[in-house]
Structures are given as structure tokens and as C-alpha cells.
Amino acid sequence: MTTANPTQQPAKAPNLPPPVGRSLSVRILDEGMHDDLRVIMQTGCDASTAVRQALLILANVYDGAWKRGHYPPGVAPEIVTANIKPYRPVRQPDQGV
Numbered sequence: 001m002t003t004a005n006p007t008q009q010p011a012k013a014p015n016l017p018p019p020v021g022r023s024l025s026v027r028i029l030d031e032g033m034h035d036d037l038r039v040i041m042q043t044g045c046d047a048s049t050a051v052r053q054a055l056l057i058l059a060n061v062y063d064g065a066w067k068r069g070h071y072p073p074g075v076a077p078e079i080v081t082a083n084i085k086p087y088r089p090v091r092q093p094d095q096g097v
Contacts, residue, residue: 026051 018024028034040050065077 024051 028037037047037050040054041047043050045053061079062077065071066073071077
């Protein structure tokens with residue numbers, strides 16, 4: 001009978017998201033995470049929308065870094081800054097400015 005090599009690591013299953021339509025549970029691990037979620041929710045969105053928005057932003061940054069060759073695919077880029085478009089309030093016709 002053959003014994004497995006004790007130093008051989010089992011094949012790692014790929015990290016895949018849940019199937020489309022399945023719910024995702026995120027645990028609020030600490031006060032910092034709670035505060036981060038509260039900041040995003042100050043825009044008027046609910047917790048699920050806040051998590052979706054954060055996921056979209058992070059995925060776009062990762063994908064852009066990989067496609068531009070700044071980081072190898074699968075390596076999380078170090079994010080040191082963000083570009084933010086200047087706020088321009090919407091003027092209503094009755095404001096007369």
C-alpha cells in the first residue's frame with residue numbers, strides 16, 4: 001500500500017464567489033469595519049448596497065492593475081491613493097445662477 005507524501009500539500013481549490021443569485025453573508029468583525037460601513041451608508045444606501053459599491057470599486061482597481069501589468073494577476077495591489085472627481089452641485093432651473 002502506498003502512503004501519501006506527508007510534505008505534499010493537497011491541491012488548493014480555487015477561490016470562487018457564490019453563484020449568481022445566492023446571498024453572501026459578511027460578518028462585521030470589529031468597530032473599524034462597523035465605522036467603515038457607516039461612512040459608506042451616510043450616502044443614503046443600505047448595507048447591501050454599500051458592500052456592493054465597495055466590491056465594485058475594489059474589483060475595478062484590482063482588474064485595472066492586473067490588465068496594465070502593474071501587478072501579476074492574483075496578487076492584491078497595494079492601494080495608496082484614490083482619484084476623486086470634484087463635486088459639482090446640480091443647479092436647479094429656479095436657482096437663477
